[in-house]
Amino acid sequence: MAVFFILMFSLILSSSYAAVQDFCVADYRAPSGPAGYSCRRPETVTVNDFVYSGLGVAGNTSNIFRAANTPASAAEFPGVNGLGISMSRVDLAAGGVVPLHIHPGANEVLLVAQGTLVAGFISSDRNTVYLKTINSGDIMVFPQGLLHFQVNVGNATPVLAFASYSSPRPGLQIVDYALFQSNFPTQLIARTTFLGIPEISRLKAVFGSTN
């Protein structure tokens, strides 16, 4: 039996240099590449790298959207690095809204844990708005790169939902932020969206563009 274990042992040894077996827990201090963060050596990995408790706490919804998004992507949760999956928590106070946005890097499935939402996405080929009221226990899929949104339509009931993504780095582009909280010149916004200048200026004030 001895030699068999020796062979196994040598397999373990060589693997200890590999750090690429089974999982690739993110090493935030080493270079990252197109496929994600570098991997930590497996001997430094513990079960805590595979568990994340940050989604157990409600986000603060005292903001203009009455909403909070708490991510558990590879940047916060090292265990999902390279694994094609991640999550986030969505809290919506009464009247809260997840404004029109895109995930450039992932498809999403949203699980409603509490409350009632109107949710929708817009297809690119026909500009169809796929719109539905969804309730606790429902799941809805939002394809990658398409504009979508969710609105709390329950009377005074907060919404708790969890989004799952098909990538450890889904990204999040909120249209209002992209336009009105960025360095996007007003004239260029007007030309590329046909929005009126006064409306743009109003929204830049709302969203805090310093441009």
Add this chain to the structure above:
Amino acid sequence: MAVFFILMFSLILSSSYAAVQDFCVADYRAPSGPAGYSCRRPETVTVNDFVYSGLGVAGNTSNIFRAANTPASAAEFPGVNGLGISMSRVDLAAGGVVPLHIHPGANEVLLVAQGTLVAGFISSDRNTVYLKTINSGDIMVFPQGLLHFQVNVGNATPVLAFASYSSPRPGLQIVDYALFQSNFPTQLIARTTFLGIPEISRLKAVFGSTN
């Protein structure tokens, strides 16, 4: 402006033959391939194809595991076909257990919605059991193809959890079923697992192998 819309219109026309834009809602009556089911034509797709309510209902846990797994993979939820993501619901009665199993086709992130679990997976390179007690709000990742399990350790409290997968077809291989509810010959089980024949026979009786 006319011509621009005509161009758009022709784009729509050609897309109507494509059925491959933005999403690929499963057509269960057409051939499937390595990448998933065929796509339904977009003009037949409605928002209901993107919403699934089957996870809102508790599974029946009156079984030997005191557990139920309710899938929302591409086979049940046509909207996730081809999108690299799917979900399932896990119910565990008091003392319930998700027995040792593998998802051959996906990484998993499990969200505990209610209750307390002991969960773990075993790495392939060092046979390390990554084991932790996880509570409501926690998420834990289980890498693809590795043996893992969950046990309800809360006193008399049922567990509700939701699993997200990095594929619309994660697969589910329960070791007990593979060995003891299949046509796996007893002698061959013994030789390939070193389990004793009496133990195999006992478990075949428990799990209902007719072999």
Add this chain to the structure above:
Amino acid sequence: MAVFFILMFSLILSSSYAAVQDFCVADYRAPSGPAGYSCRRPETVTVNDFVYSGLGVAGNTSNIFRAANTPASAAEFPGVNGLGISMSRVDLAAGGVVPLHIHPGANEVLLVAQGTLVAGFISSDRNTVYLKTINSGDIMVFPQGLLHFQVNVGNATPVLAFASYSSPRPGLQIVDYALFQSNFPTQLIARTTFLGIPEISRLKAVFGSTN
């Protein structure tokens, strides 16, 4: 030598059923799947399936954007099906603009063949507008799923440009169309974008929403 050719012949025979060797020219009449259109049998394929002349003709820019986009995706150009690449032609009359839009399914590299553009995209993580004046011979990359735009800033000079995509199905979601030429309810637009109702109504009139 005979037998060697026989072997080759049998290889050809088996391949004639395969239709999956080297390329997969789109069969628009068979089912499509997540990876694209079905393949035509190679014996029915000619060189014309690999050549497309539709980009040699200027699009009609007599529209509100003074712009035309002429696609050569898998829906128009069967030879790129399954090959991870496609193109489109962009014409901008004097003062023309490619309005704010997203390609949900592809990264883009734009080649300026004639004229001068101001082009930009907005990153999702910091809402940075990456903005530059680009000239004939320049190429610029626009990452997948991010809002971007191009404006003809040359004095009275038309712009001709060619976009290449990292997918045969890049998709094209124009924000103005998604919002104002769709069935997106005005109240919901207002809640999810913070645009004022009068502005929404004005733009719905401009873009022809019948909602």
Add this chain to the structure above:
Amino acid sequence: MAVFFILMFSLILSSSYAAVQDFCVADYRAPSGPAGYSCRRPETVTVNDFVYSGLGVAGNTSNIFRAANTPASAAEFPGVNGLGISMSRVDLAAGGVVPLHIHPGANEVLLVAQGTLVAGFISSDRNTVYLKTINSGDIMVFPQGLLHFQVNVGNATPVLAFASYSSPRPGLQIVDYALFQSNFPTQLIARTTFLGIPEISRLKAVFGSTN
């Protein structure tokens, strides 16, 4: 326990329409797509679809190369469809050669089972010929899309080797066949290769071009 089995049963039922679980045995009579052949329904699949005996028989080497290549790609071996792997058998009589060729669709690892080869490939960036004499038990890797070759240099000893590929459809482009057994016009060969016309004509005669 009843309900649990019912749940399992319903899982099986839905899977029976899926035909996409675990494997995708090729259905040669249904359409193929960019990802491979359509899948046969799992209830029609037997273990024989996963076993192939065609590589157990020596190919006939009575040809100009004194060589035979016997493929076990998805076109011959339905069980590897969609699985990212396939094989072939290589027989070289004394003095036999696998002429300069490319696999457009796969990386290759060649295992020498018997005999001695000189094998090599040429890198694209520096035109370096990586060349080595390899013996029984050795494996050598040939990266995708690079020109490579093998020559039996053993004195009168036949070579038996097995190639493994990183795709079920590696493809095989033999340079001599592409140039001299095809409809490639002689003048065009000359212009694009700088080979002399007499040499081209000689080789067209050798390889049987009817052009």
Add this chain to the structure above:
Amino acid sequence: MAVFFILMFSLILSSSYAAVQDFCVADYRAPSGPAGYSCRRPETVTVNDFVYSGLGVAGNTSNIFRAANTPASAAEFPGVNGLGISMSRVDLAAGGVVPLHIHPGANEVLLVAQGTLVAGFISSDRNTVYLKTINSGDIMVFPQGLLHFQVNVGNATPVLAFASYSSPRPGLQIVDYALFQSNFPTQLIARTTFLGIPEISRLKAVFGSTN
């Protein structure tokens, strides 16, 4: 001609910084990532990085399984890093067995070079055991993430086989090792497998668990 060569030269120069052309020979001293090891600079690569002789030597089968597995994955064979392929050698003495195991990261094709095996895998959807006696020259495919095994059933004849994998890092999870040679608590094994405690204790003694 000069300038053309200069252009080529500049291409070579820029490529010398790239180290990502054609192949990516593993650099075991640099960080690894989700896609594999870092690449060595091409100017330090020789043909020996693409050839591996470790599979030419029989593994030592003097162990409980009368078996040996000798891997040639990216951890041992730097030339396959990033190339979607690797191999291993399997030796089985008379009566030897490759015990029930999974490759979490790859599909496998097994080539029998000598002897007779009974081999099988278990599907996840129906718990079907696909079982067959395979002989020298046969190949059999084992889909990713599914439990499988091989048993030498030849009378006193050793088996020599070679496994090819669809990944440079297939992984290897032996069920007996995962359960009985790991830190998996006995009570938890019992609850998640329904094995009896005495049987677990017996096998922990056999496989050397120190838990």
Add this chain to the structure above:
Amino acid sequence: MAVFFILMFSLILSSSYAAVQDFCVADYRAPSGPAGYSCRRPETVTVNDFVYSGLGVAGNTSNIFRAANTPASAAEFPGVNGLGISMSRVDLAAGGVVPLHIHPGANEVLLVAQGTLVAGFISSDRNTVYLKTINSGDIMVFPQGLLHFQVNVGNATPVLAFASYSSPRPGLQIVDYALFQSNFPTQLIARTTFLGIPEISRLKAVFGSTN
């Protein structure tokens, strides 16, 4: 509103360590891996990393091919790293030719911007030469890993063309260079191509092999 911005701020902070959001601009001084170069930190990235002007300048065609290829792959254009796309510029003087070559790592679409070409590729399964005269405005696709070529057949008119690739690292293997400008031994060329020794020697002199 304060807390919402704080959440956003923390998202930005964590992303600032990620360097993997939206894009992955090549860091030429850090290790590269199978998926490409390491990413530069986003705070060091400017719009100039996404724009490349090198294709605006004609290559020098004073060489034996009367041709120049100017690449804009990830090695020259850091913005396309990891994005599945790149380009190059092709100049052909009167009578110029892009000699028989392969891109081992990408499919290609060629856009003719000026002039008239005869272009073709050879399929691997049937050795069919797909051959066509293409003009300004035409695009033609060349599948990955297949031998192809272009010849300027316009009377004294230079050709300008732009190639797009389905990878940031398409690679370029010119058959004449691989054979006659490399360290490929003459005897081995002869045995693996059936070219005559005098012809090989002649071409080695033409292409400058020092071997």
